Amino acid sequence: MSPMQKNGPIALLFHTLVVIFMLAPLVVICLVAFTPENTLSIPTTSFSLRWFQAIFVHPDFVDSFVNSLWLATLAASISVALAVPAALAIDRYQFPGRDTLNALFLSPLIIPHLVLGVAFLRLFALIGATGSFAWLVATHVIVITPYVLRLVMAALSGLDRSAEQAALTLGASHWTVFRRVTAPMVLPGITGGWLLAFINSFDELTMSIFVTSPQTVTLPVRMYMYATESIDPMMAAVSALMIALTAAAMLVLDRAFGLDKILVGQK
Amino acid sequence: MVMGFLTLESLSKIYGDLAAVRDVDLSVAKGEFVSLLGPSGCGKTTTLQMIAGLVEPSKGRIMLDGRDITRLAPNKRGLGIVFQSYALFPHMTVAENVAFGLEMRNVPKSERAERVRTMLGLVHLGQLAERYPRQLSGGQRQRVAIARALVIQPPVLLLDEPLSNLDAKLREEMQFELRRIQQRVGTTTIMVTHDQAEALSISDRVVVMELGRMTQIDAPYRLYENPATPFISSFVGKMNRLDGIWRGAGASGHAEIAGVKLPSEAADLADGQAVALSIRPEKLLLRQVGQGRLDGTIVNRFFLGSYWLFTVETPVGVISVSVPNDGEEPASEGAKVALDWQPASLRVEPASARGDAA
Numbered sequence: 001m002s003p004m005q006k007n008g009p010i011a012l013l014f015h016t017l018v019v020i021f022m023l024a025p026l027v028v029i030c031l032v033a034f035t036p037e038n039t040l041s042i043p044t045t046s047f048s049l050r051w052f053q054a055i056f057v058h059p060d061f062v063d064s065f066v067n068s069l070w071l072a073t074l075a076a077s078i079s080v081a082l083a084v085p086a087a088l089a090i091d092r093y094q095f096p097g098r099d100t101l102n103a104l105f106l107s108p109l110i111i112p113h114l115v116l117g118v119a120f121l122r123l124f125a126l127i128g129a130t131g132s133f134a135w136l137v138a139t140h141v142i143v144i145t146p147y148v149l150r151l152v153m154a155a156l157s158g159l160d161r162s163a164e165q166a167a168l169t170l171g172a173s174h175w176t177v178f179r180r181v182t183a184p185m186v187l188p189g190i191t192g193g194w195l196l197a198f199i200n201s202f203d204e205l206t207m208s209i210f211v212t213s214p215q216t217v218t219l220p221v222r223m224y225m226y227a228t229e230s231i232d233p234m235m236a237a238v239s240a241l242m243i244a245l246t247a248a249a250m251l252v253l254d255r256a257f258g259l260d261k262i263l264v265g266q267k
Numbered sequence: 268m269v270m271g272f273l274t275l276e277s278l279s280k281i282y283g284d285l286a287a288v289r290d291v292d293l294s295v296a297k298g299e300f301v302s303l304l305g306p307s308g309c310g311k312t313t314t315l316q317m318i319a320g321l322v323e324p325s326k327g328r329i330m331l332d333g334r335d336i337t338r339l340a341p342n343k344r345g346l347g348i349v350f351q352s353y354a355l356f357p358h359m360t361v362a363e364n365v366a367f368g369l370e371m372r373n374v375p376k377s378e379r380a381e382r383v384r385t386m387l388g389l390v391h392l393g394q395l396a397e398r399y400p401r402q403l404s405g406g407q408r409q410r411v412a413i414a415r416a417l418v419i420q421p422p423v424l425l426l427d428e429p430l431s432n433l434d435a436k437l438r439e440e441m442q443f444e445l446r447r448i449q450q451r452v453g454t455t456t457i458m459v460t461h462d463q464a465e466a467l468s469i470s471d472r473v474v475v476m477e478l479g480r481m482t483q484i485d486a487p488y489r490l491y492e493n494p495a496t497p498f499i500s501s502f503v504g505k506m507n508r509l510d511g512i513w514r515g516a517g518a519s520g521h522a523e524i525a526g527v528k529l530p531s532e533a534a535d536l537a538d539g540q541a542v543a544l545s546i547r548p549e550k551l552l553l554r555q556v557g558q559g560r561l562d563g564t565i566v567n568r569f570f571l572g573s574y575w576l577f578t579v580e581t582p583v584g585v586i587s588v589s590v591p592n593d594g595e596e597p598a599s600e601g602a603k604v605a606l607d608w609q610p611a612s613l614r615v616e617p618a619s620a621r622g623d624a625a
Contacts (some may be wrong), residue, residue, distance in 0.1 A: 162354035165321055169341050169348045170419065171371035180367075184358040 026243055033240035035233050037047075051237035061185060061238065064222035068202055071133075071218060073257035075140035076148075076197035080190060082141070091156040099208025109146045116143065116208030124211065131213030139211050140201045147200060148193035188257040195253055271330075272297035272455055273318070273423055278327035280313050287313045289479040290327070295344075295423075300449055301458045302466035305476035306502070309461045314476070315425050318457065320344050331422060347416030347454070351428040353378065353408045355400040361387070361411050362396040368419035386418040389448060406437045413445070417452055424449070426458040430465060442469050463503045463623075467491060475499050500545055500614075507586050509544040510618065513537065522615050524583040530560060531613040541618035546588040548576065550612035553598060559605025568600050 007015065028042065035041050036048035036244050038185055055061050083105075089095075090102050108116070120139050129135040159182070167181045168174075183190075205220040219238075253259060271294030273383045280288040288310040295301050304312040316322040318329060320341030336344055355476050356364050362383050369379045390410035400408055409429065416424055429445065430438045446469040449456050460466050466473045467487040475483045475490070483495040494500035501508070511524040513536040520536065522529040522544055529544065536542060556562055563581035574599050577588045588606065590597055598604055 039315065098322070148523055160354060162350040162352050163356055165319075165341070166348065166350060166354040166415075167356070169319055169321070169346060170368035170415070171342050171345065172367075173342060176371070181356055183357075 029236050030240045030243060032233055032236040035236075038232060040231060040233055040236065051233045052241070054234045055237055055241070058234075060217075061219070061222055061226075064217050064219045066214060068219040071137060071140060071216075072198045072201040074137050075144060075201045076194050077149045078137065078141045079145045079197045080152075080194050083145050083152055083193065084186075084190060087149055087152040087156055091153055105149050106146045108143045113143065113204070113206035120207065121210040131215055133216050136208075136211055139207060140204060143204065143207065144200045146198035147196045148190075151189045151193035151196065152186060155186040159185055169174050170223035191253065191257060192259075195249060199249075202242075271295050272299075272332055273457075274328075274330040274500055275314070275318070276328040276330065277496050278314065278317060278329065279325050280310070280317060280322060286479050288317070291476075291481055292485070293474060293481065295455060295457065297455055298453050300446070300458070300469060300471045300472040302458045302460055302473045303476055304460055304463060304466040304473050304503075306461055308478075309476040310479040311461075311476050312427060315427055315457065315459045318348055318423070319348050319425055343421065345421055347419060347421035347424045349409075349412045349416050349424070349426045349429050351431060353400075353412040355411055355415070355431075360397050360399055361392060361403070364400070364411055365415045365418050368415065372419065382418055386414045389417075389451065390414045390444075395398060399584050406441060406530050409433065409441060410444075413448065417448070417454065421453075422455065424456040425456045426456065426462070428459055430460070431462070434572040438465070445469060467503070475502070497543065497545075505548050505587060505589075507546050507548060509584055509586075511542050511544050511583075511615075513540045513542045513615070522613070527561065527582050529583070529613060530610045531615045536615070536617065541617050545614045546608060546612055548587040549574075551586065551588040552607045552610055553577070553588060553590055554605040554607045556603045557608040558603050561606045563606060565589075565598055565600050565602050566602060568597070579604065581606065 031042050032040055033051055034047040034049070035043040036046055036050060037043070044060060086101070086105060090098060090105075116139070120135075124130045124132070163185065164177050164181055167177045172180065203220060204218070205224055207219050208221050209224065212218055217225075219242075223235060223238055250259065273293075275291050275293040277286060278291045279286060280294075291310075292315055293301075303314060305311050313322055317324045320336075320339060320343075324337060327337070328335060331344075356367065358368070362380075365383045365386055366379050369382060374382070383396070384393065387396055389415055390409060392410050392414065395403065395407065395537040400411065403409040403411065409432075413429075426445075430441050433441060442465055449469075458466070458470070467490070470487055472484060473487055473490050474481055475495075477496075477498055483490060483499055485493070485495075490499070491504055494503060494506075497508070500506045509524055511522045511529065514520050514523045514528075515538060520538065522531050522542055524544070529542070542554075552559070561581050561583065563579040563586070565577050566580050566585065567578045571589075572592065574592050575590045577590065577598070579586050579588055586606065
């Protein structure tokens with residue numbers, strides 16, 4: 001842990017403003033979710049759970065939520081399964097095309113999701129994959145893998161290689177070294193990568209609008225479609241639930257490993 | 268010499284144009300404690316890693332107990348290694364760390380626990396078996412690393428700068444501790460170090476390496492008293508070095524600098540030959556003016572606890588002298604003194620031995 005420097009009054013003011021700017025919309029939306037009114041308004045006199053109840057009389061929202069959950073879980077897990085060996089290869093070995101491969105894996109970060117969405121829409125129409133859940137998972141894997149790769153690579157670069165050498169000289173096979181030493185030591189990076197990938201997949205809207213079909217509508221797409229037709233506080237209630245879920249996941253992760261360690265890659 | 272237990276035969280490692288290690292030949296007897304000593308970049312760690320199997324030799328052979336292990340995978344060699352960073356497994360307890368090698372050898376659980384307990388007892392860590400490495404001090408981690416390497420009863424123990432991460436006081440304690448454990452267990456040990464005091468104090472033999480080559484292999488005392496090269500004489504301990512001329516023919520002559528005669532145990536040198544003179548600070552004695560062989564003035568005086576170190580300005584140059592602290596206040600700065608020495612302590616070599624002349 002590096003020693004903390006004291007902030008001056010101006011720096012403190014600036015930090016406070018940034019935090020307010022980031023958190024205010026979240027706070028407002030959570031408050032609005034509890035309004036008893038029919039319009040988007042901040043409750044002043046009384047609180048109500050009617051808009052939370054309203055979600056459950058919309059079975060399409062519940063279906064989309066379950067769909068999104070499955071999608072994000074599968075996509076994040078597949079990303080981890082792909083990114084861990086890839087990160088190991090890129091971090092540990094020199095081979096022709098290593099830098100190209102690294103750039104290729106990270107390229108989805110710089111391609112706008114809108115472009116990807118249109119491209120996939122066209123591709124799916126060509127190969128007749130429109131409406132396929134498996135192909136939807138594949139598109140999500142592509143856009144979230146860079147996050148997992150980056151975090152796992154950060155964890156690997158901070159790893160003391162001699163621990164692996166020690167295990168090797170103590171008689172462990174290469175697979176045992178990975179299973180017993182390397183994997184546990186980069187576990188925070190893997191977990192953080194999985195979580196970040198999960199959240200990104202769960203939130204993804206721009207590309208998903210193009211590649212989902214009526215059977216595979218994800219929660220963000222459902223919300224978007226609903227909001228274009230009518231604006232009522234149910235949107236705020238759904239948003240509040242998603243914020244709560246994400247916050248809970250972050251909290252669990254922080255307790256288990258420490259968010260600093262996972263996202264910043266500190267030892 | 269008897270056939271060594273561990274033998275390196277013209278072992279070399281070449282990276283591109285650079286020979287990190289060149290033709291190292293070394294024979295280590297069973298139970299011996301050998302140090303590889305040299306400055307950083309001299310190839311000592313690469314040599315150790317080749318023995319461990321972590322670096323593949325470009326040339327040469329490694330024989331262990333009559334068996335060629337040059338191409339054997341590191342996990343098949345069964346050697347014990349202590350890394351500079353200790354390389355403990357952070358997610359395992361002390362006991363689990365030590366048990367790891369036994370687990371890999373499928374030692375039954377009850378025997379495993381017994382051997383771990385015995386080994387932790389040997390390194391005085393019996394109380395800390397359930398701690399994690401991050402809860403231990405540097406010295407304790409060091410002991411865990413040693414226990415983990417020794418519990419598999421390796422034929423050879425390899426130590427890579429094992430003490431360099433410890434503070435000075437602890438380092439000294441651990442030196443003796445390391446030697447105690449090694450003698451108790453009797454494991455053949457090779458230690459890499461850049462610290463000459465460490466190498467001299469605990470080794471049976473010291474191998475000095477320079478630029479990838481071995482330049483001298485000797486017992487610590489002989490290495491100190493008879494360094495083979497000027498580099499070794501200055502790297503191992505302190506050394507006063509002066510350039511002079513040999514006067515007189517053969518054994519009856521003496522060395523001379525700026526007209527001052529310096530008596531020495533004679534070497535077989537020609538009259539007028541350029542010579543390099545060297546003498547260790549502790550071989551010089553401070554005397555009253557007129558009672559020594561060379562007069563001078565004390566320029567600086569440093570108190571180092573067990574001894575005093577003086578720098579003395581003399582007609583032949585500035586010379587360091589160390590004097591044991593026997594409780595008496597010694598000569599002060601600016602005082603006129605004389606230096607004396609046993610002629611045998613002043614080494615005289617042809618100047619070409621310095622290596623910079625043709």
